[in-house]
Structures are given as C-alpha cells and as structure tokens.
Amino acid sequence: MMKTKIFRPEKRAVLIQGDQAVVEGALAAGVEFFAGYPITPASEIAEGFARELPKIGGKFLQMEDEIAGMAAVVGASLAGKKAITATSGPGFALKQENLGFATMVEAPVVVVNVQRVGPSTGLPTSPSQGDVMQARWGRNGDQEIIALAPASVTESYELTIKAVNLSEKFRQPVVLMLDEVIGHLREKIYLSTSDEIEIIDRKRPAADQDPDQYLPYQLTDDLIPPMADYGSGLKYHTSGLFHDQSGFPDGKNETAKLMQDRLHNKLHNNLDQIILYQKDIRKDDRVAVLSYGSAARTAISAVNTGRKDNLKAGWFKLQTIWPFAEKEVAELAAQVETIIVPELNQGQLIREVKRAAAGQAKVLGINSYAGELIKPEEIRALLEEVL
C-alpha cells in the first residue's frame, strides 16, 4: 500500500466553487474514499475526487447507481477509511435505505446533497432547500441524523471538515446540505494548513484487544462503541437488524429499545458539540431573521442594510439544521417579538422554529420554491411591515 501524503500543507487562497470546496475540505479532513454517481449539480464533487484521490493513494469509484454509491462508502468505512459520497435530491432519495443502514451499523460516512428543485427531476440547475425534511425523515423508522448547511464556499470547506469529524466522533452518518447556488458559486477562500485543522479519527479498539472479548456495539459510558477495521482480526458481525452488544441480531424488544435509545442519546448528550450556528442579535432587536444555506446570504444582507436605516433586526444563521437547535431558538424567541424564516421551499424548517418558539415570538416565513433565490428586498419589505 502506498503511504498517504499529507494533503497540501501550505495555506493558500483559491477561487473555487462550493462543490470543489467540499472536495478540498474532505481531503483536509482525511477522506480517502469516494463512491458515487453523476448528478447535477453535484457532479463537480465526483470529478474533483476522481482527480485528487489517486494523488494521495485514495480511491474513487463511479458506481452503477446512487444506491451502490452509498453502499460502497459504508463498506469502505467499515474497512477503516474515511468515506464520502455526493448527490442531489433524486439521488438522495435513492440513498436513503443505505443511509439508514449506516445509522444502524454506526458507520461514519458523509453524504453531500447539493439540493435542486424537486419533486422528481424538477429543476436540476436551480437552487432549493427542499430536502430539509428528506434529510431528517427520509428513511424508515425513528432515527437521528446530523445535517449541516453551508452558506458560502468557505463554509462548504469548513463544514465538510466538520462533517467528517462529527461522523468519526459519533460513528454517525452526517449529511452536508448544499444547494445549487452554493455548489456552483465561486468565491475566494483560504485553504488551511494541515496543522490548523482539527482532525478527529474514530475511536478504535486497543491493539491488544482480545478478539473473544470484543463487543462491536459495546455499551460504553460515552455511548460510542470502539470500531474495529475489517481485517484487524476481531472477526465481528455487522447487521442492519437490531443487534445486541455483540453485533448479532436479537429480536427482543428490550434490546431494540436499548439500541434506539443509545443511538438517540449518543447525539443528544452532546448537542453542544454538534449544533453550530452564528448570530448577530443585539439587545434592542425586535426581529430576528433565522436562516441557513444560501437563504442566509440574503437574510444577512437584508438585515445589514436594514440596520443602516435603524431597523431593529438581527440575524441567526444555523449551520447545523439537524438535530434542530431547539434550545437556542427557544432563547431567541424569548428575546425578540418576531422571527422571520426565509427558506427555498414551501416552509420546512419553519415548522421546527414554530415548535421551539412555542408561541413566545411570532414566526413568519418567506418562501421561494420554484428555483429563484429570495431577494433581500422581500425580506426588507417584511421587516418594515413587522417593525
């Protein structure tokens, strides 16, 4: 096997697309494996990995379909590699079953969804945030997911690193929700040097682990079992059936309950590490514009120009959309009179905002769902109306 080189140690400025920034971020985070299927507007991610991975001894696979792409990254993850796939809405739908499998077997993987307008083939080259609920609930059964939504090319880079780290830390698939605008937008960004980047590797069993004593789904204090690479001699079983600590199927209800709870709590006990956001809310702000992804660009721009005209408005940008920032949004709702939620869909995350606000603040949506971005003037108009 070829020794892996450290990827591009020098810090440098580049002018690249969001899709390319995902590739750069993944490589910086130690990703060595991509498998996927071409789809607009995510194909540039596959192309980037096809070009870059062989240079570091990594592997690129163009699979026969989206389903196979998802399966292959889970396989690579179990074989010990940091692995990623990328797609758009229709492909994301096809990946759901094996994404659920990854959740069940606790395989760290990252799935990038560069959203386009749906349903179905929809508008392949237009932006959308229509897959917010697909990311949350697209699979059968109750389960948690981590989903991050970058709002710029720089964030595409940084949140890809974060996504890889979170997946490794929590043995949990992470979805990175770009949209067509962020994926294709070109911005100047600074690629970090490798010693500036925090890189997290999954917890592995000790080298002298006794194979007879190894429990691949051990109930540890942190609820995250140490994960052995296939081929390391521990000979363990992995299954999409509910399993006990040994990894073998166990149909008992109490076993299923224990596992469901562990999968939930391993994330919910650590929300402070998972929920990322940025905000600029001042004490006398009466309105907050809460947004994520490309809609956040418009929101921040509308707030900043509004403030010049003394509008008492601030902004709150979610970088983590799942798990939902319930506590933070509840606090926000206690602070302001109105929360405006611009989204490139018919109103998906606003349901969560309303739930978290619990009547403490009025929650109003601004929605564009036919492929156009929301204009700052639309947000400005609503700001003036409510203030």
Place this chain on the structure above:
Amino acid sequence: MARGERIQIAHPGWCKNCGICVSVCPTDILITGKKSVEILDLEKCIGCHNCELICPDFVLKVVANDEN
C-alpha cells in the same frame, strides 16, 4: 476414504431429521430417528464422508475410530 475412520453424530441437537444423510449413505447405516439421525450399525461405516459433506446442519463428522 481412510480406514479406521467412522461417522460420529457430533452435534445431535442441531439435526433437523431431513434424511439427506440417510439417502447418501452407501452402506445404509443411518436412519432418521424420532428427533434426529441415528446410527444403525457403526461397524459397517466405511468412512466415505458422503453424509458429512452433504449434511446441511453440521451434525455429522467422520472421526478416527478411537474417538467414537
């Protein structure tokens, strides 16, 4: 087929009494019993491995005579 080897019902609890081993025994020494396969006459076993190789349930094992 080594001389001095004979069949053993190594894991009787796993037997599902399907009768496949009985059908492949060249000396007809196996029968389906009440719950699992039984050996009628171990002395006639020639250690051919037919039953061991085809048994779907890992019940049968050809072993050296002194192990029987």
Place this chain on the structure above:
Amino acid sequence: MDFEKYLRMDKLPHIWCPGCGHGTILNSFIRAFAESDFDQDKTVVISGIGCSGRATGYLNFDTLHTTHGRAIAFATGVKMANPELNVIVMTGDGDGSAIGGNHLIHAARRNIDLTVILFNNQIYGMTGGQFSPMTPTGDLASTAPYGNIDQNFNLAELVAGAGGTFIARGATFDPRQLKKLYLAALKHKGFSFVESLSQCPVSYGRQNKAGDAVEMLKKQEEDTINFKKWQQLSTEEKKLKYPLGILKELDNPESEYTVRYQKIIEQVNNEGAL
C-alpha cells in the same frame, strides 16, 4: 482439518428449514476455505437479505449482513478500500439477480476481485414462496398461483456476458464438486461467480409438489450434467440440462479492478499532478 473454526458454533443450529440446501453450501464453503491459503482474519464475508443473507451470521470472519440486493455494492467498497482483504459475497437468487441484479453485472464488468456465491433455490423463501427471476417458467409460486409466466435468467451466462472472469455452477447434491468450485473461485484473481443450486423443500417444494429434500436432490441430479458432457449435446438437448462445473475461466490478474486502479495511483504519482 478443523472446519469448526470457520463456524460460529455458538450461533448454531441455523435458522434454515429442515432439508434446506443452504447449509450444504456453507458446509462446502468452509471446507474450500480451509484448503485455500487465505487468512481467516483478512477475509470479509458479505450478504444481503433473504435466506441466503443469514449465512454470514454463522461464519467466523468479519461479516456484514447488508440491505436487500446490495451486498456486492458494499463488497466493492470494502475491496477497493483495502484490496488486501479477501472479500466474499453470499447472495440469493432474489437478492442477487432481481433487486441486486444491477450490482451483479457491474461488478462482473469491472472484474473486481470478489468471490460471489449465489444460493439459487429458485424462490423467495424467507418471504413465503414468491417467484424470483430464477423460478422456472410454469412453476407455481405464492405470487404466481396460476403458473409463472416470467422467463428465468440463465444467470451464469448473464454474468459471463457481463465480463466476469470465473463462472461456475454447482449443486448441493454434489458437495465434493461444490467445494472444488468454491476453492477455484476463491483462488481466482478477478470477479468469480458460483451459481449454487440449492433445494428449498418448504417454500418452493410444497407449492410445486416437488417432494422432500431427498427427492429434490434426486431431481437436481437428473436436471444437471457435467459441463464437458453438456458441450457434446445437441442444441435441443442442451436446453433440457443445466451444465455443472467451471463454465468460464480467464486468467488475467492484470485486468482485475483494484490492480488497474493501483496502476492509476502509481501513474499519477510518478508523473505528478495531471
């Protein structure tokens, strides 16, 4: 030879029905593995869903019981991620040729070094006897109560046509041949495929009045013929028998997928960035 070290003895007896041929396939497989020089610790066995899918739970290797039809796609990821691993796929006729048919032909086309053992019992057993792409035309199934009008695949020919470099067919009535075929398939560097005819006396046999396992094995023997003998038959006679043995073998390790990808890695690193 100690075969039991390849089994998870504490998981036996297995869940398969009395007389099911799948256990004979496992039995033949562990004997073939014991004769190979593969390292048990460096071998991964991957299955999908259905009766065949349960095979991995009984085998003492790193084992992965995946989603329906996708075992080969998972296996492709495992093998590419670490080509030093021996990767074996155990799939069924429904799992491998219906829902997973696309992955089967594409893995064959890539000629990636996987050993695929397809348990062909000609029926969906676990879900209660629905027809599969391998159920012969005219047979009865719970979803073909008036007779199956679908044509069944000649799966070995399909995989050969897709580019698989080792193609064989064996049957549970002849476990000695099965073992030899598995051993040859394991040793083959490239995509190897062994269609393994297996009897299902319960979900297939009862509906089709095929008798018990012993009768089904007799029928299996009657319906099959050694490949070399089959080649001597007339075109009409050939249609009546399934040939058993190694049906195709192309020995060209350089054409194997992970080997070819490794060459790309070397090329890129020798020439510098493209």
